[in-house]
Amino acid sequence: MNEFADSSKTPKHPYPDARGRYGDFGGKYVPETLMCALDELEQAYAAACEDDAFQAELRALQINYVGRPTPLYYAKRFTEHLGGAKVYFKREDLAHTGAHKINNALGQALLAKRMGKRRLIAETGAGQHGVATATAAALFGFDCDVYMGTEDIERQKLNVFRMKLLGTNVVPVDSGSKTLKDAINEALRDWVTNVADTHYVLGTVHGPHPFPLICRGFQSVIGREARQQIMEQEGRLPDCLIACVGGGSNAIGLFFEFLREDAIRMIGVEAGGYGIESGQHAARFAGGKLGMLQGAYSYVLQDENGQILGTHSVSAGLDYASVGPEHACLFTSGRVEYTYATDDEALDAFQLISELEGIIPALESAHAIAHACKVVPRMDPGEVVILNMSGRGDKDVHQAARFILSEDLT
Amino acid sequence: MNRIDARFNALSEEKKTAFIAFITAGDPTLDYTEELVLKFEEAGVDIIEFGVPFSDPVADGVVNQEAAQRALKHNVSLHDIVARIKTLRKRTQIPLVLFTYFNPVLAYGLASFAKDAADAGVDGVLCVDLPPEEAGEYRQRLDEKDIATVFLAAPTSSLERIEIIAQASTGFVYYVSRTGVTGERADVEASVKGRVAEIKGFSDKPVVVGFGISNPEQAAEVSGYADGVVVGSAIVRMVGELGEAPDMPAKVGDFVRSLVDATKGKDSA
Numbered sequence: 001m002n003e004f005a006d007s008s009k010t011p012k013h014p015y016p017d018a019r020g021r022y023g024d025f026g027g028k029y030v031p032e033t034l035m036c037a038l039d040e041l042e043q044a045y046a047a048a049c050e051d052d053a054f055q056a057e058l059r060a061l062q063i064n065y066v067g068r069p070t071p072l073y074y075a076k077r078f079t080e081h082l083g084g085a086k087v088y089f090k091r092e093d094l095a096h097t098g099a100h101k102i103n104n105a106l107g108q109a110l111l112a113k114r115m116g117k118r119r120l121i122a123e124t125g126a127g128q129h130g131v132a133t134a135t136a137a138a139l140f141g142f143d144c145d146v147y148m149g150t151e152d153i154e155r156q157k158l159n160v161f162r163m164k165l166l167g168t169n170v171v172p173v174d175s176g177s178k179t180l181k182d183a184i185n186e187a188l189r190d191w192v193t194n195v196a197d198t199h200y201v202l203g204t205v206h207g208p209h210p211f212p213l214i215c216r217g218f219q220s221v222i223g224r225e226a227r228q229q230i231m232e233q234e235g236r237l238p239d240c241l242i243a244c245v246g247g248g249s250n251a252i253g254l255f256f257e258f259l260r261e262d263a264i265r266m267i268g269v270e271a272g273g274y275g276i277e278s279g280q281h282a283a284r285f286a287g288g289k290l291g292m293l294q295g296a297y298s299y300v301l302q303d304e305n306g307q308i309l310g311t312h313s314v315s316a317g318l319d320y321a322s323v324g325p326e327h328a329c330l331f332t333s334g335r336v337e338y339t340y341a342t343d344d345e346a347l348d349a350f351q352l353i354s355e356l357e358g359i360i361p362a363l364e365s366a367h368a369i370a371h372a373c374k375v376v377p378r379m380d381p382g383e384v385v386i387l388n389m390s391g392r393g394d395k396d397v398h399q400a401a402r403f404i405l406s407e408d409l410t
Numbered sequence: 411m412n413r414i415d416a417r418f419n420a421l422s423e424e425k426k427t428a429f430i431a432f433i434t435a436g437d438p439t440l441d442y443t444e445e446l447v448l449k450f451e452e453a454g455v456d457i458i459e460f461g462v463p464f465s466d467p468v469a470d471g472v473v474n475q476e477a478a479q480r481a482l483k484h485n486v487s488l489h490d491i492v493a494r495i496k497t498l499r500k501r502t503q504i505p506l507v508l509f510t511y512f513n514p515v516l517a518y519g520l521a522s523f524a525k526d527a528a529d530a531g532v533d534g535v536l537c538v539d540l541p542p543e544e545a546g547e548y549r550q551r552l553d554e555k556d557i558a559t560v561f562l563a564a565p566t567s568s569l570e571r572i573e574i575i576a577q578a579s580t581g582f583v584y585y586v587s588r589t590g591v592t593g594e595r596a597d598v599e600a601s602v603k604g605r606v607a608e609i610k611g612f613s614d615k616p617v618v619v620g621f622g623i624s625n626p627e628q629a630a631e632v633s634g635y636a637d638g639v640v641v642g643s644a645i646v647r648m649v650g651e652l653g654e655a656p657d658m659p660a661k662v663g664d665f666v667r668s669l670v671d672a673t674k675g676k677d678s679a
Binding site: 019027028029030031032033034035036037039175176181182185188189192193194195196289290291292293294295300302304305306307308 | 464465466467468469470471475482485487488489512513514515516517518538539540541543544561562563564565566567568571575586589590591
């Protein structure tokens with residue numbers, strides 16, 4: 001199995017083009033200093049795609065280190081509870097470090113090794129990408145700095161400690177909204193300064209080309225496995241795919257393999273925060289406008305003067321003002337539907353799946369579950385849904401307790 | 411003729427190097443910005459760059475980030491800055507360049523921005539996160555209005571890219587003297603002189619050097635081989651420290667005069 005997504009297999013979605021564009025979206029909007037690094041990365045990735053030894057090394061790590069393939073689990077009690085289509089969970093929460101983020105971090109760390117870099121940097125929101133990058137850095141012996149907003153450090157203390165344990169330096173970012181967007185700004189500033197020996201492990205399908213392509217390449221293993229697994233278990237393709245969308249990497253990871261199947265409905269679920277009318281959310285397709293943030297042209301939550309707005313979500317991993325350019329393309333073409341779930345809906349789903357299935361989902365994944373609760377009951381019992389359980393919720397129990405029990409676990 | 415070209419032509423005849431001062435527009439208020447411009451003109455500054463405050467300035471160090479935040483406290487927008495330049499043009503004809511991130515320009519709308527900026531008397535625009543490859547319509551709209559499009563060249567730029575940048579730039583080419591964000595530095599990197607010569611190999615447009623130059627000694631050093639010297643963070647830091655003190659523009663003007671004199675080969679009085 002080729003370990004990379006190959007657009008040529010999906011003639012209905014032949015993106016990105018040579019300029020790193022997904023239709024109108026994407027591109028390379030960076031300070032000149034970084035242009036050479038993006039070119040170097042693009043070439044290294046293209047060469048790695050053709051290199052059997054690289055692919056074999058990545059595949060071996062996926063199997064023996066990450067624990068792939070992750071299971072495709074029939075959620076029987078959740079299905080019975082909803083009384084509609086059969087729901088399967090793609091169990092990325094069972095991947096090493098607890099989320100899909102490791103797929104991309106390990107792949108990019110291998111690329112960095114190939115490029116002769118000695119140091120990795122990363123941004124993190126929920127901490128999952130930071131932990132994944134810290135893990136890859138430990139595995140390969142890279143120095144590693146992870147930028148994290150101070151608000152996120154506060155709500156994800158467990159992951160901060162995990163990163164430190166793995167030998168990574170966590171750099172608090174106190175500027176702007178003190179969340180993911182500001183951590184990315186600081187990581188970009190570091191990369192602009194240390195580009196010669198440092199690789200920036202961007203954690204999602206956002207940022208300047210070739211990051212959205214590379215991240216999709218390393219995450220699309222999710223959809224390839226899911227396709228094979230659903231064929232084994234159901235003998236047919238699914239009718240609907242559901243995934244949460246922050247930057248959008250777990251969603252692209254699941255969707256990409258199925259894009260050429262016109263009959264499969266796909267739904268991306270953004271963070272509705274306190275609701276769209278409150279202005280406190282991260283639903284870019286519901287409340288955003290076209291713009292350019294952090295390297296890519298896409299949908300952006302911004303004011304009328306182009307200043308980037310603060311966002312809110314109970315889930316740090318979805319709390320971001322823009323969205324991957326490929327999602328913008330899939331939104332405008334109508335191929336993928338985008339909707340949102342509010343904080344309250346996500347917290348309800350978080351508890352529901354814990355009680356019904358014995359799985360504590362990440363608050364990010366809980367947004368996908370919340371939407372499943374709305375659409376699955378309206379589907380036919382003969383239909384099949386795959387929901388990407390993008391991460392586990394261990395990291396979220398403190399945050400959830402604050403909302404559910406109104407008390408701090410200390 | 412565009413005011414930038416006219417100024418460089420005049421400087422070329424005098425065999426002088428341009429001094430370019432950067433300030434964040436609206437820091438601490440647009441009224442102060444206006445006073446600073448007039449003081450800088452008196453001090454002999456050739457071109458002024460207006461930093462357009464942006465919420466997410468990835469190419470800027472802490473000093474310029476904080477200046478942008480001070481301006482954004484008063485919600486200073488690109489519209490406000492363009493409107494203020496229109497007023498300012500009644501008082502000065504000094505060449506003005508907007509140093510901005512791309513999103514505020516996108517939000518304004520490329521066509522409306524080009525039209526309004528030309529009407530107001532903006533002479534050039536530099537988008538720090540817009541490489542020439544992404545600048546098709548932007549260049550077309552600004553070219554139509556005779557507004558210069560300045561692009562950055564960096565220590566990491568390949569010769570192939572230097573050529574693209576030199577050709578896409580009008581007014582002047584801006585060489586970023588170090589690999590990093592804006593901010594003051596103790597030394598000018600030794601490689602800068604050679605890189606400036608490389609850029610000049612591709613075009614006869616003026617080449618200015620900035621990012622990190624922060625005192626008269628460094629300005630004097632760079633003026634030996636560049637067509638222009640840009641100082642930003644050192645001036646912005648002083649503006650930030652003096653804040654809304656009534657004599658802030660005069661004091662900053664005095665500091666800027668020392669930079670101008672060093673650039674022009676005069677001993678500071």
